[in-house]
Amino acid sequence: MSLSRRFLRLFSLALLAVLLAGVAGLVWFGAWHYPALGLAGIPKDGYRRAMDIAARGMTATDGLVFEDFDFLKYREVARGGEAYAWGAARCKAADGSTTFYWVYLEWSKKRGQWLRNYSLELAAPDDEIYFTRQNPGQFGRARLAAGKLLGQLASRVREALAARPVAGNRPDLQSPGL
Amino acid sequence: MRFPPARETVVRLLLLVALGGTLYKGFMKTPEAASNLTPKSFFDGLVNDGENTAIMKERHRDVLEATDKAVRVRLEELRSGAYRPEPGSLVSEESLVRAIRKDEATRARATDDELRATEKLERARRLEAAGWRMGLLPCPPAGEGRP
Numbered sequence: 001m002s003l004s005r006r007f008l009r010l011f012s013l014a015l016l017a018v019l020l021a022g023v024a025g026l027v028w029f030g031a032w033h034y035p036a037l038g039l040a041g042i043p044k045d046g047y048r049r050a051m052d053i054a055a056r057g058m059t060a061t062d063g064l065v066f067e068d069f070d071f072l073k074y075r076e077v078a079r080g081g082e083a084y085a086w087g088a089a090r091c092k093a094a095d096g097s098t099t100f101y102w103v104y105l106e107w108s109k110k111r112g113q114w115l116r117n118y119s120l121e122l123a124a125p126d127d128e129i130y131f132t133r134q135n136p137g138q139f140g141r142a143r144l145a146a147g148k149l150l151g152q153l154a155s156r157v158r159e160a161l162a163a164r165p166v167a168g169n170r171p172d173l174q175s176p177g178l
Numbered sequence: 179m180r181f182p183p184a185r186e187t188v189v190r191l192l193l194l195v196a197l198g199g200t201l202y203k204g205f206m207k208t209p210e211a212a213s214n215l216t217p218k219s220f221f222d223g224l225v226n227d228g229e230n231t232a233i234m235k236e237r238h239r240d241v242l243e244a245t246d247k248a249v250r251v252r253l254e255e256l257r258s259g260a261y262r263p264e265p266g267s268l269v270s271e272e273s274l275v276r277a278i279r280k281d282e283a284t285r286a287r288a289t290d291d292e293l294r295a296t297e298k299l300e301r302a303r304r305l306e307a308a309g310w311r312m313g314l315l316p317c318p319p320a321g322e323g324r325p
Contacts, residue, residue, distance in 0.1 A: 070247070073240065077229040079222050086237055088244040097261035100248035102241055122241075122248035129245070129277040130268040 034156050035115035037163055042114055044107055047074050047085040050114040055089040055103045058119055061159040064091035064099055076107075083107035085114070088122065120152065209312040221306040228299030235295040239288040246281045249274055 038057065042050045051072060059066045072087035086104040093099045100122040105114045123129065126144045136144060183191075205211050212220040253274040255261035263269040 070244070071240075073237075075233045075236070077226055077233070079229065080226040082226075082230055082233075084233055084237065086240065088247070095262065097255050098251050100244060100251070102244060104237070122245050123252055123277070125263065125267050125269050127277075129249070129280060130273040132273075132276075136268070 029157070029160070030153075034160055035117070036111065036113060037116070037160055039105075039114045039116070044076070044083050044114075047083070047105065047114065048072070050105055051085050051087060051103055054105060054114075054116050054119070055087075055101065057159050057163065058103070058116075058155070059089060059091050059101050061155045061162065062101075062121065063094050064101065064121075066091050066101075070100060081107070081109045124148075210314055213310070213312045214314070217311070221302070224302040225299070225306065228295070228302040232292070232295040232299050235288070235292040239285065239292050242281055242285045242288050246278065246285065249277045249281065253278070 038053050039050050042053075051069070055069070056066050067090045070088040070090045072085070074083070074085045076083035084104075084106055086102070089101040089103055091099045091101055101119070102122050103119045104117045106117045107113075108115045126148050131141070206215070209220070252261055252269070253271065256263070256269070256271060256274065
């Protein structure tokens with residue numbers, strides 16, 4: 001009896017540790033690792049290069065071919081050190097249709113580099129903008145929301161994994177058309 | 179008083195110090211104290227806040243404009259046959275037309291938000307230029323937002 005109890009205790013502790021490690025890993029990836037990926041060393045006024053790298057990376061993992069920025073903006077405050085860059089990237093999907101991808105970077109004063117922020121495909125087929133009151137229903141909405149979140153996480157992870165081998169030689173940093 | 183003071187006395191003293199520090203910090207955050215004692219950092223904060231808000235509101239309008247363009251291009255390509263939604267997709271001619279209308283409505287509000295953010299920034303700059311300080315006495319009634 002005492003043995004099974006000890007086993008149960010150990011098992012639940014191990015489960016808790018795995019769970020905590022998973023949460024910590026997610027936070028590390030989403031808040032620290034991925035936003036900075038490949039953007040280190042680019043100064044504040046190198047925002048075009050940072051936007052180019054970010055846009056190419058996040059569109060390529062979604063199977064889109066980046067063409068050019070439809071528009072690109074840079075804004076900084078006169079007092080305090082905040083700076084922001086955002087724009088819409090025009091891409092071609094695999095079926096030949098046009099897709100726009102929102103890319104948004106923020107300058108991090110703490111880390112002294114550009115960081116990726118809220119970025120996503122605009123008017124994607126699972127966008128809320130197509131919803132009506134009845135369609136999709138409760139479960140459909142939940143399924144779409146979960147699918148969007150997990151799909152985005154998966155594509156971010158794929159991007160991070162794909163960036164790993166080329167991190168040494170960095171083949172396409174030049175930005176044609178910009 | 180005994181030299182090694184009792185543990186309770188030490189804890190009480192530390193609590194008092196912490197309370198005093200909190201009171202001081204809170205006091206220095208009030209516009210009465212900050213605008214009179216540290217006007218530079220007060221107006222730096224006010225203008226910085228205004229600038230960041232204005233940039234944020236401009237970005238919010240931009241994302242809606244970019245969404246509008248994405249939806250319109252999708253509708254065009256749906257009509258010309260360049261874009262074919264998957265079976266069971268939420269994307270259709272009707273839902274795209276509806277999306278354009280919804281986006282327009284949201285954008286109307288976002289444009290107004292942007293204007294108000296610009297006004298907020300201008301007001302902060304105006305107050306600073308006028309050397310405004312928060313009055314310490316109850317002020318006579320004046321127009322709302324008048325420096």
